[in-house]
Amino acid sequence: MLSNTEVKLEVTSLKKIFDRKIIFKDVDFTLNTLDSLAITGKNGSGKSTLIKILANVFTQTTGQVSLSINGKKIEKQYFYKYIGFVSPYLNLYDEFSGYENLKIIAGIRGLPDNNIEPVLKRIGLWERRNDMLKIYSSGMKQRLKIAFSIIHEPQILLFDEPTSNLDAEGVQLVDSIAEEYKNRCILIIATNDEHERSLCAKEINLNNYKKDGTK
Amino acid sequence: MWKQALAICKKDFRSEIRTRYSINGLIMFIIVTISIIKFSLGEEKLSNELHAGLLWIIIFFSNSSGLSRVFVAEEDRGTSFVLKLTASPKSVFLGKLIFNTTLSFVINLFVVLLFLVTMDVKIASFGPFMLIIVLGNFGLSSVMTIIAALISKSNSKGSLYPVLSFPLLLPLLLSTINGTWLSFEGSGITELLSEVQIIVSYTIVIITASFLLFDIIWNE
Incomplete structure (x- = not known):
């Protein structure tokens, strides 16, 4: 990835309603290259929903998410080229090996x-690369999800509870990847964990985006 | 778009070969259905018109039980996010359409062979018969692929699939049944031209509409 790439992620008046219940509303923020943001809030506050909307795998009720690279606006259908995403809801294919x-x-x-070997070595799964995913432990699956998110060297890295199921070595791995990405592009982490939150410079608490006048 | 689509299609074939989610069930379904029809008919001889109708009923239900897997399996296993995060919606749809068309072709070939052998049907015009089967195959898989994408998000996937696809497929099925009957009777390409035109136009309309609608279905 080019280190001089200018990335801008702009979120405007974002609102999500589920079954007539407002999950969050009036969410606004702008992130540029080298920004890092922690999305926090209690259980059910919409952290995962917001990060899925940012990853363009879920749609908002109203509002806009726009992404521009070097000043050029990217169409939503091509967001996937620039985004790396790790989430508990993401599953890879069990019938194939790592x-x-x-x-x-x-x-x-x-x-x-030839991108695959260095990524698998970095996340510590090279020795187990030929094992079927169905026999991987939950921690190993989490590591493979991290490999999935960085194999294309994205401009925006979105982590939803990235250290869940990981051992101490795995947490260090997430730390090093988070450090690397926040020093060259945009990093967003949805979390309730204090350590994961501390990896980011900025914070948005979704508890404050619920009802009229409570923002 | 084509490179991504072919990579997705290749992934689906490898997955199918490894897991045999669809193919084993389909083969059993086809054998059981044709056996039941054969035993229930006994020695009775059916007209060519009825043979044509029966053949397309078997093809419709065989495809109904196999082609939905292409999206349902991705949703059930939570792997649809992988595709959403690695490819554009149009590439995903094209890849799934190519996979379903190929799978449908294999299913239909097996159904036709088994049907002709067990039902003792004489095809007077083999070329036009194969043309109708191949074109019908394209129409059937195009409708069933977009319906599979729609129902994959619902709770009652199995029952919704044939219910939703039948009214959409009715114009196609009427033309393919008529075309098959005419080919059994010995009609040439010129007599089948109107049926061929309907099937081709129908398939083009469905594929165009599917590409326009798929972005909304896929991201919702």
């Missing part, structure tokens, strides 16, 4: 296979 999963993803993204 290596095959990344090979499939690289194939769909049009990336060369």
Whole structure:
């Protein structure tokens, strides 16, 4: 990834309603290259919903999310090229090995296979690369999700509870990836964990975006 | 778009070969259905018109039980996010359409072969018959792919699939049944031209509408 890429993520008047219940409303923020943001709030406050909307895998009720790279606005259908996403709701393919999963993803993204080895070595799964995903532990699956999120060197890295199921070594891995990304692009973490929150310079608490006048 | 679509299609084939989610169930379904029809008919001889109708009923229900997996499996296993995060919606739809069309072609070929062998049907015009089967295959898979995307988000996937696809497929099925009957009777391409035109136009309309609608279905 180019270190001199100017990335701008702009969120304007974002609102999400589920079954006539307002999850959050009037969410506004702008992030530029080298910004990092923690999305916090109690359980059910909409942290995962907001991060899924930012990743363009979920739609908002009203409001806008716009992304521009070097001043050029990116169409929503192409957000995936610039975003890396780790979430508890994301599952990779159980019937394939860790290596095959990344090979499939690289194939769909049009990336060369030689990206796979360094990424698998970095996340500590190279030795277990040929094991089927169905026999991976939850921590190993979480590591593979992290590999999935960084294999294409995204401009925006979105982490939803990234250290869940990880051992101490895994938490260090998340720390190092978070440090690297916040020093060259945009990092967003949805979390309730104090350590994960401390990885980010800015914070938005969704408890404050519920009802009229409470923002 | 084509490269992404082919990579998604390749992934689905590898997944199908490894898990056999669809193919085993489909083969059993086809064998059981044709056996039941054969046993219930006994020695009775059916007209060519009835044979054509029966053939397309079997093809419709066989495809109904197999083609929905393409999106339902992604939603059920939570892997749809992987596709949403790695490819554009149009590439995903094209990849799934190519996979479903190929799978539908294999299903239909198996159904036709087994039907012709067990039901003792004589095809007077083989070329036009194969043309109707191949074109019908494209129409059927295009409708069933977009319906699969729609129902994958609902709770009652299995029952919704044939219910939703039947009214949409009715114009296509009427033309394919008529075309198949005419080919059994020995009609040439010129007599089948109007049916061929309907099937081709129908397929083009469905595929165009699907590409326009898929972004909304996929991201909702």
